[in-house]
Amino acid sequence: MKEKKFYITTPIYYVNDIPHIGNAYTTVAADVLARYHRMIGDRTFFLTGTDEHGAKIEKAAEKAGKNPKEFVDELAAKFELAWDELDISHDKFIRTTDENHIKAARNAMQYLYDKGFIYKGEYEGLYCLGCEQYKTEKELVGGKCPDHGTEPQKMKEECYMFKLSAFQDRILELIKKDELLVRPAERKNEIVSFLKNNPLSDISCSRKTVKWGIELPWDKEHTVYVWLEAFLNYLTGLGWDGRSPLHPPCEGGQSPLHPPCEGGQSPLIPLAKGGMWPPDVQLMSKDILRVHATIWPAMLLALNLPLPKQLFIHGFFLVDGKKMSKSLGNVIAPRDLIDKYGVDGARYLLMSATPFGHDGDVGWEKFDEKYNADLANGIGNLVARSVTLAEKMFAKNSGMQNIDENFQFSIFNFQIIFNNQFSIPTEDMKIKNVCQTYQDNFSLLKLEKVVDIINLQIKFLDSFITAVKPWEMIKNKDEEIGKIMYNILERLRIVSWMVWPFMPETAEKIWRQLGLKPAEEMKKDFNEAIKWGGLKPGTKIQKAEVLFPRVN
């Protein structure tokens, strides 16, 4: 099998609140990558979902006068709806309350226990009687519980511990050698220096006091403490049953469920979906990097499973320079963005708000500016003017003439000059090279560069149109117009493919205006689709509604 696979995950979101712009950012980014990989023909699996167990949810449910299951059902539905509204194309929405997840998690815990990675110990912490919860130092205000104003008491309880300490050296090595790639580089530095300088201690992985959770199979008084269980979603989301690595020897090195095993024996588990494991990219924000680069790989090592290839950490959004928080009242919900800018507008603004991997400052003013500049005045306007020109040309009884892209450069000089003194060699603007750079940047996850490439193509076409003045040629019945318009529309068609992972609906709207059927187009592979000549000269070009109305 030559085809590649691509497995991407988002973290599962804790359902103690409705989705916000931060969750949406991670999810849209994952969606863009998943769509891109499907587009280039990779066998792709995109997993997202919700984390639904734990004391906080138990309490929040109680407060809302609901039983926990009802409570999480409602919130999980809100997440699913939000992703639906954002056109997220996940293959599976995993919930940690799913029957399969629970069963698998118990199997996995049992396995870890049997292998001696989990042992009985004690957890000591500061316990607030009012909250019936342990508090971390950070949660306390002046040494007191912010909710009850009382000082928490030191308490101990029996719990099970996971031998995290045993994995420190191996994890450090793996990260240093990029076998577990942590990107961007500054995040790798951070975690490497953390692992070098701080001894990892074993962590508690069960609670007696939390009822809303998954019971340990060998000790029903305990429930699994959240992190360990939550991480397993990346496996159970693929249909894993938790019986790791109890993979029967492959007879003759073959199995219908996964790629051939070496020597008939393999630690690879027969995951559903034909051997998707391990993840190629796991996206997350920086607050959960540390646990993902310690507990998570430790679990996989304990389970004897391959580690993810890459953890990619993106930044936080600041809203007008301030941290987004409920108390400041500056929380932006995905819904707010969609209402103002449309689904594709929202997706685009999230993805272009900041270089991928860095923190970014957002805000309504900035969103408005970017939306008008890039979408309304940029691609939206370009499509409108191109399609209108084509319609006018057809009305004058001229037709398009299929001619290769070199024609465009021959009349626009061999040196394309636009944007001040900035000049770009013709070679760089050739479709083949543009698409190559596009793909290179995508595989490096440089999404901001990918967006730049698209916008440069739009500028190029705008500049070209102004330079050749097709409207005059139409008036003068200049027969060269057929070639000019073909060049414009054909390049536009190819650009629309580049746009597709970010704004699928927009790409489809462009195709329709170009007389192409989205359903037919979607059958194509990217590399086939971007070949010059996809647009047939006789195609009926028809103007439709404005893609991105300006906002104020």
Added chain:
RNA sequence: CGCGGGGUAGAGCAGUUGGCAGCUCGCCAGGCCCAUAACCUGGAGGCCGUGGGUUCAAAUCCCACCCCCGCAACCA
């Protein structure tokens, strides 16, 4: 010396194999009239945080210092 990041045009940001400082918005002046009061061209506007060093050459590499932000583990 806890760890990591940042300080570049009025605003927001790009910019490490060191090689004439760039983008978007805003501003000024032209052009165009196909298009969503849009598009194109040109212009003004920067001691690239400060002080040293390496180099023919530094925003970029090294050292010191100043200021800002995030993190400091069982916080889902």
